[in-house]
Amino acid sequence: MKVNQQINIQQFLPHRRPMLFVDTIIWIEKTYVEALFTIKLNQLFIQDEYFTEIGLLENMAQVCSTIIGQNYFINFSDLHKGDVIGFISTIKTAEILRLPKINQTITTKATLLEVFDYDEFTISLMESKVMIDEEVFATSTMNLMLQNHKK
Numbered sequence: 001m002k003v004n005q006q007i008n009i010q011q012f013l014p015h016r017r018p019m020l021f022v023d024t025i026i027w028i029e030k031t032y033v034e035a036l037f038t039i040k041l042n043q044l045f046i047q048d049e050y051f052t053e054i055g056l057l058e059n060m061a062q063v064c065s066t067i068i069g070q071n072y073f074i075n076f077s078d079l080h081k082g083d084v085i086g087f088i089s090t091i092k093t094a095e096i097l098r099l100p101k102i103n104q105t106i107t108t109k110a111t112l113l114e115v116f117d118y119d120e121f122t123i124s125l126m127e128s129k130v131m132i133d134e135e136v137f138a139t140s141t142m143n144l145m146l147q148n149h150k151k
Contacts, residue, residue, distance in 0.1 A: 039103060
């Protein structure tokens, strides 16, 4: 799937507010995704008007998981959508260079480096970065696990 239009994130992630830290997918392919998120005052992980490090890490993980989530949320019927659980299994590297402020919109770009598919779960190695305009605010390399309970 290659898309260069805005897609509602709820088509790709089981997360809902207040734990949803992605607003829109603006580009997605089989191994690459770009997404937008506007930092809001009344959300989790805000401290002194800045989106904290844990918020940036969770944003990167959620954007990364949309790449693998395509298989669960687009190719399966609606029946399977509630059956997927995802989590960060390892943060291999993380660098937080700056924190975005409320009302700023960050662009998060992620690339799938490796994927291991098993019967009931998928493990992936992902690389991501958070940017505003051309300035990098954070980078990470992490392993994510998606588990399907009723496959």
